[in-house]
Amino acid sequence: MYLIKEVFRRVRESIPMREAARICGVEANRAGMALCPFHDDHNPSLRLYDDHYYCFGCHAHGDAVDLAAFVTGLRPGLAAKFLAREAGIDTGDSQGAASRRPEAQRKEPGTTK
Numbered sequence: 560m561y562l563i564k565e566v567f568r569r570v571r572e573s574i575p576m577r578e579a580a581r582i583c584g585v586e587a588n589r590a591g592m593a594l595c596p597f598h599d600d601h602n603p604s605l606r607l608y609d610d611h612y613y614c615f616g617c618h619a620h621g622d623a624v625d626l627a628a629f630v631t632g633l634r635p636g637l638a639a640k641f642l643a644r645e646a647g648i649d650t651g652d653s654q655g656a657a658s659r660r661p662e663a664q665r666k667e668p669g670t671t672k
């Protein structure tokens with residue numbers, strides 16, 4: 560299993576922002592604009608650049624991992640792994656690893672650690 564930093568690096572290097580957005584369900588039009596998930600957007604105001612995004616409506620900005628973390632509700636480390644998995648990038652976690660359930664799904668009401 561790679562260090563999480565390594566996963567971040569691989570994700571940022573290997574997954575174009577548009578591809579990451581698509582994985583997150585944020586579809587860009589031909590102009591590279593998408594509906595912004597950070598605010599109630601009706602006209603695409605989220606611009607997808609090669610390695611980051613920027614919203615002209617609410618000024619949200621960040622990279623692929625930030626977007627994935629927001630959309631999935633996962634912590635950045637898990638969001639990066641989620642992107643890597645979806646994009647078919649090896650993060651050192653083999654498919655069979657049993658304890659790889661996203662943190663968000665493990666949370667149950669009344670179960671705090």
Ligand SMILES: [Zn+2]
Binds near residue numbers: 605615618
């Ligand atoms: Zn926005």
